[in-house]
Amino acid sequence: MVRLSYGDRLMVIFIYIFLALLAFTTFYPFWNSAVISFNTGSNTALGGVTFWPREFTLENYHVVLNDDRLLNGFMISVLRTVIGTVLSIIATALFAYGMTKRELIGRKFYMIMCIITMYFSGGLIPSFLLVRGVGLMDSFWVFIIPGLISVWNMIIFRTFFQGLPGGLEESAKIDGCGNWGTFFRIILPLSGPVIATLSLFTAVGHWNDWFLPSIYINNENLLPIQTMLKQILNTNIVSDQMANMDSAAQGQMARMQTVSSKSLSMATMMIATLPIIMVYPFVQKYFVKGVLVGSLKE
Amino acid sequence: MSQISVESKPAAAKPKKSSLITRFARQWDIQLMVLPALILVFIFSYIPMYGVLMAFQDYNIFGGMSESPWVGLKHFEMFFESPEFYTVMRNTIVISLLKFLIGFPAPIILALMLNEIRSMAFKRVVQTVSYLPHFLSWVIVAGFVMSMLSTDNGSVNIFLQKLSFIEEPISFLSVPEYFWTILVTTGIWKEIGFGSIVYLAAIAGVDPHMYEAADMDGASKFRQIFTITLPYIMPVVIIFIILSIGNLLTAGFEDILLLGVNPVLREVSDVIDTYVYRIGIQNTRFSYATAVGLFKAVISVGLLTIANYIARRSGNSLW
Numbered sequence: 001m002v003r004l005s006y007g008d009r010l011m012v013i014f015i016y017i018f019l020a021l022l023a024f025t026t027f028y029p030f031w032n033s034a035v036i037s038f039n040t041g042s043n044t045a046l047g048g049v050t051f052w053p054r055e056f057t058l059e060n061y062h063v064v065l066n067d068d069r070l071l072n073g074f075m076i077s078v079l080r081t082v083i084g085t086v087l088s089i090i091a092t093a094l095f096a097y098g099m100t101k102r103e104l105i106g107r108k109f110y111m112i113m114c115i116i117t118m119y120f121s122g123g124l125i126p127s128f129l130l131v132r133g134v135g136l137m138d139s140f141w142v143f144i145i146p147g148l149i150s151v152w153n154m155i156i157f158r159t160f161f162q163g164l165p166g167g168l169e170e171s172a173k174i175d176g177c178g179n180w181g182t183f184f185r186i187i188l189p190l191s192g193p194v195i196a197t198l199s200l201f202t203a204v205g206h207w208n209d210w211f212l213p214s215i216y217i218n219n220e221n222l223l224p225i226q227t228m229l230k231q232i233l234n235t236n237i238v239s240d241q242m243a244n245m246d247s248a249a250q251g252q253m254a255r256m257q258t259v260s261s262k263s264l265s266m267a268t269m270m271i272a273t274l275p276i277i278m279v280y281p282f283v284q285k286y287f288v289k290g291v292l293v294g295s296l297k298e
Numbered sequence: 299m300s301q302i303s304v305e306s307k308p309a310a311a312k313p314k315k316s317s318l319i320t321r322f323a324r325q326w327d328i329q330l331m332v333l334p335a336l337i338l339v340f341i342f343s344y345i346p347m348y349g350v351l352m353a354f355q356d357y358n359i360f361g362g363m364s365e366s367p368w369v370g371l372k373h374f375e376m377f378f379e380s381p382e383f384y385t386v387m388r389n390t391i392v393i394s395l396l397k398f399l400i401g402f403p404a405p406i407i408l409a410l411m412l413n414e415i416r417s418m419a420f421k422r423v424v425q426t427v428s429y430l431p432h433f434l435s436w437v438i439v440a441g442f443v444m445s446m447l448s449t450d451n452g453s454v455n456i457f458l459q460k461l462s463f464i465e466e467p468i469s470f471l472s473v474p475e476y477f478w479t480i481l482v483t484t485g486i487w488k489e490i491g492f493g494s495i496v497y498l499a500a501i502a503g504v505d506p507h508m509y510e511a512a513d514m515d516g517a518s519k520f521r522q523i524f525t526i527t528l529p530y531i532m533p534v535v536i537i538f539i540i541l542s543i544g545n546l547l548t549a550g551f552e553d554i555l556l557l558g559v560n561p562v563l564r565e566v567s568d569v570i571d572t573y574v575y576r577i578g579i580q581n582t583r584f585s586y587a588t589a590v591g592l593f594k595a596v597i598s599v600g601l602l603t604i605a606n607y608i609a610r611r612s613g614n615s616l617w
Contacts (some may be wrong), residue, residue: 026430
């Protein structure tokens with residue numbers, strides 16, 4: 001072990017302090033929002049809630065969890081995420097497996113067609129008109145079908161499949177497996193790591209998306225929780241500005257309530273984040289590898 | 299694609315001299331694997347590409363493209379002459395340049411710092427925490443920002459007041475002067491940790507003997523970063539620079555839509571993509587919005603081509 005010079009030691013100390021501050025600033029907004037979600041709305045309105053709830057309550061969650069619309073939004077998000085991820089991963093993996101077959105007629109042409117879409121697209125308006133035109137407006141399937149195939153994921157899957165030992169497929173063939181049988185019985189079960197990584201990213205994408213429903217869904221019963229949350233937060237801004245204009249009157253009104261729009265929206269935010277916080281520790285070891293697979297392929 | 303040769307296929311199975319149709323029929327099962335995907339790619343990627351032509355039409359909502367009259371470059375001219383043109387272009391360029399100049403080096407610096415940490419526990423905590431925001435939706439992140447900056451309970455205001463930097467709470471999200479700073483900071487907050495993963499992996503490839511040798515020669519840590527680590531990860535850095543040049547006109551979309559809610563901010567927040575969204579989806583001026591989008595796409599392709607040309611000369615070509 002080489003002894004550090006004075007200047008080096010100073011630098012290392014600085015780095016530790018800087019990184020600790022970074023971790024703190026990253027973590028604090030979560031903490032603060034959680035704290036506000038556990039504080040009574042009337043007390044929060046007095047201001048100054050930072051590290052700990054001053055008046056602990058579960059009332060905010062009670063109200064949010066008893067709101068049928070929010071619960072419905074949560075369920076829509078869960079359904080969309082599960083169905084969308086499963087179908088997208090299977091369809092994309094199947095596509096990728098087909099594309100590994102060297103005898104596939106038109107393989108090169110198909111590949112070029114796919115790669116072009118990674119650089120060029122019709123843009124927002126033509127895509128919007130198309131989705132509306134094929135009748136996906138106000139349909140649950142608008143969440144699933146347009147994004148079912150990801151060319152990017154297909155390329156990652158394909159690279160992974162090509163790395164599997166070729167002898168496996170041969171022996172499956174000899175035992176009488178067709179291409180489809182080989183895919184479902186041999187290839188998919190062996191692709192755990194890559195399926196886990198890509199499922200994670202696909203699922204997170206589905207769970208977090210608020211924009212697509214905001215333009216394609218008018219039916220309130222189909223709105224996922226993120227889109228609803230966006231509406232709630234926007235209303236909040238408006239009321240925040242009103243509070244600024246007439247803070248005295250507004251403040252008195254807020255003080256009479258146990259819950260306020262602020263404390264409620266924080267509770268909703270916590271609930272909309274919960275699934276990600278819950279799976280995050282389990283998948284962290286996978287995605288670090290997954291990111292590398294994705295970037296090295298470029 | 300170089301791994302293709304590793305694949306061992308029984309070539310003997312292929313019969314000699316059969317027509318394309320026979321061969322196609324024989325492999326119907328694998329064609330069936332790729333067919334649905336190709337149809338979806340065709341519908342959802344290629345039909346909209348054709349739809350771009352409506353930028354040269356006066357699109358008729360009821361008749362569709364086939365019944366809409368062609369108007370040449372009318373919508374492009376309208377955009378260039380519109381009063382919004384200057385604002386939108388300025389915002390797009392300034393915001394994306396700010397994001398690039400500050401947001402691009404940030405994860406590299408973080409990776410270099412993390413690399414100096416010897417305490418594994420500390421390193422793991424910092425990494426775990428800093429990766430997390432990447433997985434949150436922009437709605438949640440915008441919610442955090444609004445909550446942190448709000449006037450009634452915003453921790454930033456409380457903090458600044460306690461330190462006596464300000465007397466009255468500032469309504470940060472309704473002051474145009476602060477918007478770019480907030481936007482760039484939020485973007486870095488969300489992606490710095492995740493962005494550092496690739497650089498950390500690259501740094502891990504440096505031969506430790508190099509550092510030992512540098513230590514022997516009395517090079518400081520700082521010096522080692524500049525003479526060993528940075529040159530070593532340069533190829534990765536260059537690839538990412540090239541990739542981001544093609545996106546130079548994408549100043550942001552979700553973040554701006556969600557943080558720039560206040561109409562006061564439009565003067566500083568409107569960029570090409572949000573303008574297309576507002577004009578196209580909200581005001582249903584489809585042809586005009588498509589023309590604006592196409593304008594951006596054309597410049598982006600030009601930038602990408604230039605970037606690739608530069609890359610090829612430096613030996614890091616993308617295609």
